[in-house]
Amino acid sequence: MRTDEKILRIRDLCVDYRTDLETVHAVNGISFDLEKGETLGIVGETGAGKTTTALSILRLLPERTGKVINGSIEFMGENLLEAPEEKMRDIRGEKIAMIFQDPMTSLNPVLSVGEQIAEVLVLHAFKDKKKDEIDARTDEVLRLVGIQPERKKDYPHQFSGGMKQRVVIAMALACEPDILIADEPTTALDVTIQAQVLAMIRELKERLGTSMIMITHDLGIVAQTCDKVGVMYAGELIETGVLEDIFTGSSHHPYTTGLFGSIPNLKTKTDRLSPIGGLMPDPTNLPKGCKFSPRCPRCMDVCLSTQPKDAIQGTHTIKCHLFKDLKA
Amino acid sequence: MNDTIQFKRQGKLKEIWRRLKKSKTAMFGLVVLSIFIFSAVFAEFITPYNTAIKQNIRQRMQGPSTDHWFGTDGFGRDVFARVLHGSRRSLSIGFLATLASLSVGLLFGAAVGYYGGKFDAIVMRFMDILSAIPATLMALAIVAALGSNMTNLIIAIAIARIPAFVRIIRAAILGVVDLEYIEAAKAGGAGDLRIIIKHILPNIIGTLIVQTTMTTAQLIMRSASLSFLGLGIQAPEPEWGSLLSEAREFLRPAPYLMVFPGLAIVLSTLSLNLLGDGLRDALDPRLKS
Numbered sequence: 001m002r003t004d005e006k007i008l009r010i011r012d013l014c015v016d017y018r019t020d021l022e023t024v025h026a027v028n029g030i031s032f033d034l035e036k037g038e039t040l041g042i043v044g045e046t047g048a049g050k051t052t053t054a055l056s057i058l059r060l061l062p063e064r065t066g067k068v069i070n071g072s073i074e075f076m077g078e079n080l081l082e083a084p085e086e087k088m089r090d091i092r093g094e095k096i097a098m099i100f101q102d103p104m105t106s107l108n109p110v111l112s113v114g115e116q117i118a119e120v121l122v123l124h125a126f127k128d129k130k131k132d133e134i135d136a137r138t139d140e141v142l143r144l145v146g147i148q149p150e151r152k153k154d155y156p157h158q159f160s161g162g163m164k165q166r167v168v169i170a171m172a173l174a175c176e177p178d179i180l181i182a183d184e185p186t187t188a189l190d191v192t193i194q195a196q197v198l199a200m201i202r203e204l205k206e207r208l209g210t211s212m213i214m215i216t217h218d219l220g221i222v223a224q225t226c227d228k229v230g231v232m233y234a235g236e237l238i239e240t241g242v243l244e245d246i247f248t249g250s251s252h253h254p255y256t257t258g259l260f261g262s263i264p265n266l267k268t269k270t271d272r273l274s275p276i277g278g279l280m281p282d283p284t285n286l287p288k289g290c291k292f293s294p295r296c297p298r299c300m301d302v303c304l305s306t307q308p309k310d311a312i313q314g315t316h317t318i319k320c321h322l323f324k325d326l327k328a
Numbered sequence: 329m330n331d332t333i334q335f336k337r338q339g340k341l342k343e344i345w346r347r348l349k350k351s352k353t354a355m356f357g358l359v360v361l362s363i364f365i366f367s368a369v370f371a372e373f374i375t376p377y378n379t380a381i382k383q384n385i386r387q388r389m390q391g392p393s394t395d396h397w398f399g400t401d402g403f404g405r406d407v408f409a410r411v412l413h414g415s416r417r418s419l420s421i422g423f424l425a426t427l428a429s430l431s432v433g434l435l436f437g438a439a440v441g442y443y444g445g446k447f448d449a450i451v452m453r454f455m456d457i458l459s460a461i462p463a464t465l466m467a468l469a470i471v472a473a474l475g476s477n478m479t480n481l482i483i484a485i486a487i488a489r490i491p492a493f494v495r496i497i498r499a500a501i502l503g504v505v506d507l508e509y510i511e512a513a514k515a516g517g518a519g520d521l522r523i524i525i526k527h528i529l530p531n532i533i534g535t536l537i538v539q540t541t542m543t544t545a546q547l548i549m550r551s552a553s554l555s556f557l558g559l560g561i562q563a564p565e566p567e568w569g570s571l572l573s574e575a576r577e578f579l580r581p582a583p584y585l586m587v588f589p590g591l592a593i594v595l596s597t598l599s600l601n602l603l604g605d606g607l608r609d610a611l612d613p614r615l616k617s
Contacts, residue, residue, distance in 0.1 A: 058515055060514055060515060092515055092516060092517035094517060097516070098515040100512050107509055108531070109509075111530065119516065171512075171516065
């Protein structure tokens with residue numbers, strides 16, 4: 001389902017969280033494109049800025065603290081950062097929908113699931129439609145995610161975790177959005193349910209031709225669902241490429257190498273995994289040069305003083321001094 | 329299949345009712361309150377208003393009897409009729425004033441809880457000022473300035489309760505507004521007003537109901553105390569507070585004049601408080617059993 005039509009274009013996005021006491025540099029100049037029907041995986045540790053990126057696209061950053069200080073987010077040629085709020089309200093849910101991390105908290109406990117799905121419909125595509133049409137569409141969406149329509153009158157607490165996540169997905173897909181942002185959609189679920197939910201997301205995405213941004217810290221999920229991958233570290237995309245570049249390519253950013261080193265491998269026998277030493281840098285006080293330099297096993301003098309530039313190799317981009325000369 | 333769906337649909341209200349029924353005190357409150365409301369609504373059919381204001385000097389100061397259940401007062405008026413018709417005033421002032429302060433409190437509480445920021449700071453400091461003035465004193469001042477009639481009395485006692493409503497609603501909303509399902513509603517494209525009304529209010533309805541019943545009880549008392557001071561409903565129209573005030577001069581020879589309106593005030597506020605307590609327990613899912 002991949003075409004060359006760019007549906008989302010993000011350039012140099014920088015997001016800060018500002019309070020009276022400190023400024024947190026959450027996202028520091030990331031750029032990427034999303035094409036129609038394509039799935040982009042964004043992987044990274046907790047606090048790498050993945051969710052902040054997602055919230056910036058929908059302009060849902062916390063009003064008082066979150067500020068986009070630079071860059072552009074173009075959705076079908078329109079810069080969302082300059083769009084009026086009413087326009088954003090039309091886009092949210094209808095054009096760009098989001099699946100939140102925790103289905104236990106992302107459903108309103110006092111509204112029945114049918115009401116919550118109908119809510120999205122009433123706000124957008126089914127604004128002027130009659131009640132029975134909305135009911136019919138609600139049933140259809142529920143069936144799509146494998147829930148009996150009879151259960152739409154139930155409340156969230158009457159569903160299991162996996163079923164709740166299905167409801168959340170049903171809400172996100174109700175208006176058949178152009179882009180689906182899934183923010184760690186399976187983190188709160190147990191492994192068997194994870195597989196079910198992922199298979200379902202993949203199938204529905206194929207069927208509806210939706211583009212997707214899959215935010216996760218699980219490389220396994222990326223391998224299963226994504227076409228392109230971006231590795232995020234301290235608010236930067238340090239390595240991007242198509243799935244093959246990241247998983248089977250020969251050269252990698254030392255951080256990506258470290259990530260793969262901390263996953264158990266079925267084929268080789270090891271007693272211990274090798275995690276990356278240290279912690280993410282304090283986002284209020286980022287290192288001057290390469291953000292990964294304090295933890296990098298191959299750190300050089302130049303890494304401490306100058307920020308690395310993207311080294312581009314076909315579809316593969318690495319932000320590291322080691323690969324300066326790899327330009328093809 | 330259809331039956332089970334119907335059952336589940338009503339599940340929530342039924343569940344609350346089932347738990348409320350288990351509390352004997354709450355049921356007592358509900359029954360007493362219902363009697364009060366019923367007799368206030370149908371007072372005219374039980375005994376005409378005329379009997380409550382018609383003076384009959386020959387029958388003055390008679391103790392309770394089969395003719396006059398609660399006796400007669402210094403002008404020979406039937407005390408039962410006066411208490412009964414007084415309840416129309418006392419209860420409606422209590423309920424209307426509560427409704428008024430609830431509406432204003434809801435408007436400001438929801439706005440400041442949801443938007444926060446400078447608006448929040450300004451409104452809350454204003455509420456601090458309002459609650460620093462003693463409630464009775466403020467009500468006295470307002471009635472004295474605007475003149476004593478039913479509308480002014482309602483305004484006077486409603487204003488003093490606004491800060492409490494604003495604070496409670498603001499706190500309840502602050503507890504909900506940052507939850508993920510509110511963010512999810514925003515991500516679905518819902519506007520602010522829709523989020524407040526459809527997603528937040530149903531979550532704080534329990535707190536609201538309880539606060540409302542308690543406030544109604546307090547405001548019945550407040551309206552009675554203002555009338556007792558002569559600033560509420562004017563004679564000869566009966567009101568519980570003014571009945572007590574009139575009975576004061578006959579405290580020794582005819583104590584029953586004070587007992588019956590007093591009992592009416594005590595029973596109505598007690599029943600509201602008991603019902604409020606019961607509702608709080610019934611609406612709290614953590615006490616589910």
